[in-house]
Amino acid sequence: METFETIEGLKKAVVEIRRRGESLALVPTMGHLHEGHLQLVRTARQWADRVIVSLYVNPFQFGPAEDFSSYPRTPEADAEALLRENVDGLFLPATEELYPRPPEAMTFVEVPALSDTLCGAFRPGHFRGVATVVLKLFHLVEPDVAVFGEKDFQQLAVIRRLVEDLHLPIKIVGVPTVREADGLARSSRNSYLSAIERPLAGALFGALNEAASALDRGLTAYDEIAAEGRHVLESKGFEVDYFAIRCLDDLGIPGPLEPRLVILVAARLGRTRLIDNLIVQRG
Numbered sequence: 418m419e420t421f422e423t424i425e426g427l428k429k430a431v432v433e434i435r436r437r438g439e440s441l442a443l444v445p446t447m448g449h450l451h452e453g454h455l456q457l458v459r460t461a462r463q464w465a466d467r468v469i470v471s472l473y474v475n476p477f478q479f480g481p482a483e484d485f486s487s488y489p490r491t492p493e494a495d496a497e498a499l500l501r502e503n504v505d506g507l508f509l510p511a512t513e514e515l516y517p518r519p520p521e522a523m524t525f526v527e528v529p530a531l532s533d534t535l536c537g538a539f540r541p542g543h544f545r546g547v548a549t550v551v552l553k554l555f556h557l558v559e560p561d562v563a564v565f566g567e568k569d570f571q572q573l574a575v576i577r578r579l580v581e582d583l584h585l586p587i588k589i590v591g592v593p594t595v596r597e598a599d600g601l602a603r604s605s606r607n608s609y610l611s612a613i614e615r616p617l618a619g620a621l622f623g624a625l626n627e628a629a630s631a632l633d634r635g636l637t638a639y640d641e642i643a644a645e646g647r648h649v650l651e652s653k654g655f656e657v658d659y660f661a662i663r664c665l666d667d668l669g670i671p672g673p674l675e676p677r678l679v680i681l682v683a684a685r686l687g688r689t690r691l692i693d694n695l696i697v698q699r700g
Contacts, residue, residue, distance in 0.1 A: 418500050420507045424515075427508050427557055430469075434505075435559075439466035443560035445551060448472040449489040450498050453595035453603035457564045458502045460592045464562040469506040470499055471554055476512060477520070478546030489608055508558075515553055525549045528575045528582075531668060535571050536683055536692065539658045544575050551576055555585060563587055568594040568602045570679060570694040574668055594693070596622065602693045609689040617653055618686055624649045625695040628662070628680045632697045637673040646682065655684040665696060676700045 421427040434441050442465035444457045461468045472495055479485035492509060499507055516523060525545050531537075532544035555563065565573050573591050580587055595603045600622030610618055624646040631642045639662040646660040663669060665677035681694045 418496075418504050418507060420496065420509060422509050422511065422514070424510070424557055427469075427506070430506055431558055434467050440561045441465050441558065442468045442562040442564060443554060443558045444468065444470045444564050445554050446470060446472055447474045447488070447605065448495050449491050449605040449608070450495045451595075451603045451605065451607075453566055453568065455498060455502055456595050457566055457592050458499065458504060460590060461562065461564045462503070464564070464588070464590060465560075467505040468503075469508060469558055469560070470504050471508040471510075471558075473508070473510055473515070473550070475546055475550040477516075477525075477549060478543050480540055480542065483540070484606075484609075489605055508554075515550065523549075526552050526579070528578050531571070531575050531578055534668060535659055535661060535663075535681055537571070539683065544572070547572055548575055548579050552579065552583075555580075555587060560587055562590055564590045564592060566594060567591045567696075568604065568693065570681060571668065600626075602691075604691065606689055606691070609687075611687060614687050614689065618689075618691060620650060620653045620655070621682060621684060621691055621693050622695075624660070625680050625682060625693060628660075629695050629697050632662070632678060632680075632699065635699070639671060643680075646680075650682070650684050655686055658683040658685070658690075660684075665698070 419430055442461035444461050446454050458468060474488050476485050496507060526548040527545055528548050537544050567573060577589050580589055599619030601618045628642050628646045643660045643662055647657045650657050660682045662678055662680050664671045664675055665679045671678055676699045678697045679694055683692045
């Protein structure tokens, strides 16, 4: 596995891959890798001859009161895990490499509408940061395929829209959420949970399943179903940002006959903000 800390080194490797006529997949991550990330890598391997993983904690998708400084960083362990997965290249850029200008002079990318709802309403500017760094990586790597986890469902929707609107020749592949035994979605932020909080965290998936069961039974009182999910979580000590039922394709407000739905939740347990979702396809 080659490791690149500069754009120049990365682009030389990409040129060589293309010279050999090989296809290329990109897996963007913020590091502190877990089994969910490794499943992305394995999926990428199924889609392309070569796989490059980026490992970068992007400051521009964190708000001023969020956990950028404390976000877990384990680059040595991450590199070892990726080596075991036969990854071809690891991109480890410094912020100065990706963002050579001060923030007030930088170009940012906006994906309106999709970025302003759900997590976007609680984390202003978050998806602007996501879209900007992902587009930078797309231009640097020029992958045939890019792989993302469905756990960050709104992020995946933003990236799909970005690719569609800018006519980027990249296939976006979403990978189902990898879960713990109690249903908790694998996340780097799970390490923030205390020993007392961790056994409670599986309730998030339980509430999603209850809502999905109601939808499967044909119920269409979406606000009532969501309110019950919020109530269940609050009764267990969560502080709920949102519990929402949306259209699968565009995260719009669904009508009663909408067959493709996604239930999304974001809630805090102690200092840990957890997000999750469950797709429901009726009929």
